[in-house]
Amino acid sequence: MKLPFLMRNDCSRCALSGSIRKIVILLFLFSLLAGCELEEKKIAPKANLENDSQELIEPVRLKSNLFDRFIGWTGKNTAVYVTKESENHSYEIREYNIMNGLENAIYSAKVPIISVSISPGQSYFLIHTSSSPEKADIEIISRDGYSIFSVSITSSEISFEWNRDNEDQLLVTSFFEDWSFTNYIVNVKQKTIEPVNIPEPFAQWSGSDELLFLGLDQNQTDIAGTLLKKRVSGNTAVTVEENVVQYRMLAENLIIIQLDQDRQNLLYKIKRDNRGAQLLLQTSLLAANTEPQIPYWEIVEKKKSLLTFLPDDNGEELFNLVSFDWNSNKQTVIIQNAENAPLQCSPYGGLCLYGYQLEKIIDLQAKRVFDIVEPRKDA
Template structure:
């Protein structure tokens, strides 16, 4: 094979890895939730009892207008935010699972791409798409009024809300060729600052500290060192070597690694704010052409419960047909609880109390983790 063909092959492999990492970033970081429930809102939300068994929930949701697009996330344990589309416009509704009522919070004249609540549920971030090469970021209050709106030239955007200072949001702005800019949006100051960070997929570790996997730009790699960097510093500090994936849940840091003597197992390790090990466990994992598949997961920090989809055995991802178990792990004592079997590897998102989980590519299902029941939010 000629040198030029080898070079093209290496670039092609590297692009595949980048896109896989990019996809897993959105699945993991776009929906990270804080453990504290938010206050109730409005008359149909006031004096409502805390989360109830799902047999009291009013389902499926009756869509007031337009076509269901997706659920954006939890507002409280008995309220969710969902998006509908009508022609080129989008609307955001607040749905009360106990009363069965939908309240219109916000209407956009251009399509809404995604929605996130702040970690404490005090604000809502909406990303809309006026055109292919422009993203529009809107910050709403709980009542749906606009606090800030800003247009950002981009092909794709990713967000990381600072749980230690909710007035700050890190924005990764990608061009069509996947080159990127890192921006820091300060809601309180109403300003955006460009940052110098070597990687686009970052997590907050503190008020001004972030972490990222420092992938080698010269060629494809299955693992990378996990770095910590202050936004004020020029260089970062290596925390761990050979990490496959990581996540940060407030003061809890999680890494996914593969041990040399257990190549068929993925090891999940949890660290406290001082980088001391809290607990660790291993599960089977699925291999792909460019590495290993890390299933969707989430953590409820206050309860110390980690929820993940787990393959029943190690295998090649393309040939795997046995489905996934939904399993919770107590990261403090290691207790394991199988909730459901035979599921697909699709996004999951815990409610503020950790009693329920949204599930599905559009979060169109909800799971009661105590009764182990799964229900459809939208009538098929």
């Protein structure tokens, strides 16, 4: 999820301006970004998948301190996760088949793996490691683990966004200690990294040579901003929508979350081509520790559905996970009394990784949650 914050937009390395509140918003934003066993394994409860047949989900079994987090999907039944063994300085990326339990190690390192990003077509993995607090080491590997391109840049934190229309290209944003930043374009095939003049961080591709980003007035502390569009090589940005809090560019559609005129409600909308935005869902704006809270949300584009967490009627800090079909306008409760936590849904539909380590799986049709990670009995 991406929230706006205040930056000067006069150069590619921009200095943060504004109050401590704005830095807190940025930190909140950044916090949201972001073993092979041959023994016989027990079978987890049955899950009802896309074809309505009863399939078996095979959990990963590891020592309790070895599992770090799941990253995302690489196929209908395969996903990637990270292991860490700090004492031996051993870190791995493994691809796992959730149906038969087969897995293979794709990548290993002697330094902690900070983050991993899978390209839209699952051809590449971007791996972020660091040997010092002032440097980010970026390596891009192929699906089979072959190293294609690596580079080190000065950075305290980084974010990255793949180009959906050309997965040989991605945007990398490098942040510094004062939260100033530099945007770069990485070309995987050409093995190049070049600074690019984008006035804000956390931009998203809207075409092969076009980016979307949120812009705010320098003196504004509102969480909503203006969604702008700019060509990579151009100097002029055009307005797409106003009062936007978050957005996501899909293969065919643009999803936006806006504040209403009273600044009390969130409006979830879908925008197709150059047509007006269609309202999908309206919910009350929540507050956590006096700061606005946007529940986690996800899109299953193949199913034409938006998933998000809505507050439970009992008023406690629990939510209902709901799915909204934007073709039929039908809203379905998937999980009741759920925790508001990150979702990573398979592009093929049916299953979603869930949790702060993506350590669970939600079967959208069976409306059930399964643990995908279990401790080994001999651990």
